[in-house]
Amino acid sequence: MFNHLRQDINSIIERDPAARNTWEVLTCYPGLQAIVMHRWASWCWWHGLKWLGRFISYLARIITGIEIHPGATIGRRVFIDHGFGVVIGETAEVGDDCTIYQGVTLGGTSLHAGSKRHPTLARGVIVGAGAKVLGGFTVGEYAKVGSNAVLLKPVPAGATAVGNPAHIVQKEAAAAVSASAHLFSAYGVTPNGDDPLSKALHGLINHAVQQEQQIERILAVLKGAGLPCQGVAECDKLNSDQLNKLVE
Numbered sequence: 001m002f003n004h005l006r007q008d009i010n011s012i013i014e015r016d017p018a019a020r021n022t023w024e025v026l027t028c029y030p031g032l033q034a035i036v037m038h039r040w041a042s043w044c045w046w047h048g049l050k051w052l053g054r055f056i057s058y059l060a061r062i063i064t065g066i067e068i069h070p071g072a073t074i075g076r077r078v079f080i081d082h083g084f085g086v087v088i089g090e091t092a093e094v095g096d097d098c099t100i101y102q103g104v105t106l107g108g109t110s111l112h113a114g115s116k117r118h119p120t121l122a123r124g125v126i127v128g129a130g131a132k133v134l135g136g137f138t139v140g141e142y143a144k145v146g147s148n149a150v151l152l153k154p155v156p157a158g159a160t161a162v163g164n165p166a167h168i169v170q171k172e173a174a175a176a177v178s179a180s181a182h183l184f185s186a187y188g189v190t191p192n193g194d195d196p197l198s199k200a201l202h203g204l205i206n207h208a209v210q211q212e213q214q215i216e217r218i219l220a221v222l223k224g225a226g227l228p229c230q231g232v233a234e235c236d237k238l239n240s241d242q243l244n245k246l247v248e
């Protein structure tokens, strides 16, 4: 139990830039408190104490504003950030390392008790604030669901779904998914240099490096031909690595 708790706390510190230390996470993170209480509720639920399970889940909802049905399956290191208004239904499954923001519903669209009515989030899925994921389908590993999306269909691994109804905007190759799998991107935003301003600056820096190399070659040819180049002042070399890092 304490091992799980330690993992949960560490994963929150890793994923939330605002989290400062263990004590703060333990006392001020309703997402963590809801997950811990869910473990008690789930134990009761699966050991025949259905009412007690529901009651603990209800108490957790009063304290944290997060409602997790005791029958739901929640993996390791799941982080419910802020959490207020999160609802996770009875047959929902949340894989390890998933991140869920406030106002998310993992809900059902059918009334058939006993059937799989709620979604499954595979490992590492990020669900943005206010998103509704409705139905008994699977959201693939490391997929992202945009804030306020209404998702009604399965999402392939590594893809990003946004809008109402949600559609896929980006699908990473399977290899890229596994390569970047362990890298959590806070708020689901991809730090991949797609920003047009950043792209333009990288382009300018690379162009300046090429020009510098051309000028060096021209000067070398001129000097080799015995032409005087004394008027050309020596200037500092362009440090492209440093400049590229600055505009990342």
Ligand SMILES: CC(C)(COP(=O)(O)OP(=O)(O)OC[C@H]1O[C@@H](n2cnc3c(N)ncnc32)[C@H](O)[C@@H]1OP(=O)(O)O)[C@@H](O)C(=O)NCCC(=O)NCCS
Binding pocket: 082, 101, 127, 128, 129, 144, 145, 146, 147, 148, 149, 160, 161, 162, 163, 169, 187, 188, 189, 190, 191, 194
């Ligand atoms: C969906 C999300 C994960 C995409 O992030 P990303 O991988 O960096 O993708 P981009 O920002 O490049 O967006 C890709 C496209 O989706 C659109 N988009 C992004 N988020 C969207 C959203 N929530 N709803 C509708 N469209 C969205 C963008 O406009 C862009 O469209 P374009 O290609 O036509 O320009 C991110 O925008 C998001 O919603 N994260 C959740 C954040 C959150 O809930 N924070 C709460 C903190 S308290």
